[in-house]
Amino acid sequence: MPDTLHGREIVLAGGSGGIGTAVSRLLASEGARLVVSYRSNRERAERFSGAAQILQADLAADADRKRLLDAAPDLYGLVIFAGDPARVPADADPREAMNRSHEVNYLGPILLAREAAARMKSAGTPGALVLMATMQVVALFPGSTAYAAQKAALLHAARILANVVSPGVTAAGMAEASIASGKYDRYLKDKVIHRYGRPEDVARAIRFFLEPDNYVTGQVLSVDGGITL
Secondary structure (H helix, E strand, O other): OOOOOOOOEEEEEOOOOHHHHHHHHHHHOOOOEEEEEEOOOHHHHHHHEOOEEEEEOOOOOHHHHHHHHHOOOOEEEEEEOOOOOOOOOOOOOOHHHHHHHHHHHHHHHHHHHHHHHHHHHHHOOOOEEEEEOOHHHOOOOOOOHHHHHHHHHHHHHHHHHOEEEEEOOEOOOOHHHHHHHOOOHHHHHOOOOOOOEOHHHHHHHHHHHOOOOOOOOOOEEEEOOOOOO
């Protein structure tokens, strides 16, 4: 098989954010045919107009997942970025956030991955699935119960189906608010890491797992500068 993504159909589910943008640019530079979905922020997704097919999809909804996969009848690759930080104030009832976290951070992505895998198997396509976890499933961080527990479940299930990229403190998407608050400044001050991650760091890891005829599966790659060590 040629080691190129030119002409291959790749779905970036929930891929309209900062990391998804870096991934789409990298894949588009190779001539991949992209389908990018968003759940609610259409204005942000419009940045992909002309470079990708754009669809609204809630991955927890059966019909939306089907419509998303139908948009790529020759599906080769699927990358799932969908996530919710599920932040809960210390004195608040966490159940609503936990339920939403289950849908967004685990259930929807895993169902989509299973359905994509079934289509690939039926079509005889030797494709690639990549799911996104977080450094919070590799090491313990305070205040992350509602978020990290579901991402940990996703990581375990995803290793049966696919490969997993686990970003650290990346200056894009959900981590931007934490960086702005100074939550992770001590890791820079103590020289645990020499900088925060960039979307391009994660994009390169995802591209590795999308390599045609890749002989790697069921693996978790942490892209965190060593912070979880």
